Amino acid sequence: MELNQVTEDVLKVIDSYGFKQEGAYNLRLNGMAVCHGDSRHIRIVKKEDKPGIDIFISAEAQKEQVHIPVVMSEPGVDVVYNDFYVEDGADVTIVAGCGIHGEGCSETRHDGIHAFHVGKNANVKYVENHYAEGNGTGSKVLNPVTKIFVGENSVFTLETSQIKGVDSTKRENYIELAENAKVYVTEKLMTHAAQKAISNMDVELKGKNSSARIISRSVAKGESKQVFHPRAIGENLCHAHVQCDSIIMDEAEISSIPEINAKHMDAQIVHEAAIGRINDEQLVKLRTFGMTEEEAEAVIIENFLK
């Protein structure tokens, strides 16, 4: 299927692995699945009862990718339900994300509700980039909900980022870990102007020897507001480390409310949270390399969110 330039451009930003209409893929454009393909080991099936797809990843899928981007270039509200079923032993990278190109004065909103059911001994990497562009005055809103159930001995890596253009976002993540399951979460967020972002994340370490590492890095500029509420709940012998670092600039406001909750005497849960301005010494150091203050600031932010 031939895609217009706006869609192509947005896809380039949100799909860092490079979207292609080959292998397993599904492109949702303005609330409609416009093209999709299956691979030998990954099958995508349209839901009958509500908008969205079921993605079945077989155990034979090894080092395979599936791309399911969403692009909205017309105003409106799109709610989609995507469910992933990952068989025991599969090794897959799922590239999702949503990009809005807004030119109108009405709201453009996408609520992606994803659930991952991961079997045993599997390895799943889920990459989700959120982005918005366009000169329209209508607000650009993304409200993802992600539920992840990680089976025994499986590893789930979640990389989520929202770097530009989204006026309002409320992220809800829920992660449940079985015995020996591991989750690595990296969240990156940058807000400008009057943008608002709320990120809630619950990680329940239910299984023995389960572990979680959650790293959240954010930059708030202008008059933007960010609220983080990561919560790790240890219900067994487990390890969890939650780290939230934020750079605050201009008139922005950031609230970081990490919560750790142990329900087992062998649960080891650590949290760290820090909010601060850009370090003056870092700026000075980069300026001794010949960078202006603005260039140095951009480099610090770029690397902080890398």
Next chain:
Amino acid sequence: MLQVEHLSYDVQEEGRQSEILSDVSFSVKDGEMLVITGPNGGGKSTLAKLLMGINKETAGKITLNGTDITEMTIDERAKAGMGFAFQQPPRFKGMTVRRLLHLAAGRALSEDECCELLSSVGLCAMEYIDREADATLSGGEMKRIEIATVLAKHHDICIFDEPEAGIDLWSFSMLIKRFEQIHREKRESLILISHQERIIQMADRIMVISDGKVESIGAAEEIMPHLFGQEINSCHCRQQKGGEL
């Protein structure tokens, strides 16, 4: 050539003016190594920061290769040919050592170039090149990376503020060799702020700063016997107020 004339630096402390540096004058010739030494709190690091434009002098003039750089910003001085290694380098969350070296060099360095730079400061390149220059590195490791960032680019003059601080003996020996090489090749002028005898011994000239003033300045062979034999403020080579240019 760097020329410093009547440099002074005052700060406001509890409502009154306090003099940190007073009427400091000296010069550094092309290819020359000047070691600045003296008691702690005497104003050596402040002087280094004034030279790089990190702090703003209260009075005086700084000229580099005939150009008055007194009003230049830090980055303008860097572009004019000055390099600076901090006594306590900052850490960068999210930035790899490789990226830091690229930024320092002002270009993308090859893997071999990065390795050579790190090896020259006693770091195993493969172990460090992709590590983040953050709190996971020790003070000594950060210090050596800091020195490598300055060595990553050619400068007309490099200022190293206590390069020996926090570095183990083995790495220090490598560092000394690197300074000797730079000095031998006469490609860059060096200002080293140090208390370390081996560094002081390398100097063409030594300047002693104490209590914000130049106590003495002169050829190494002239100053050395007094430095390690007597109290600094009894040095026979004390310069006249206003200093040598």
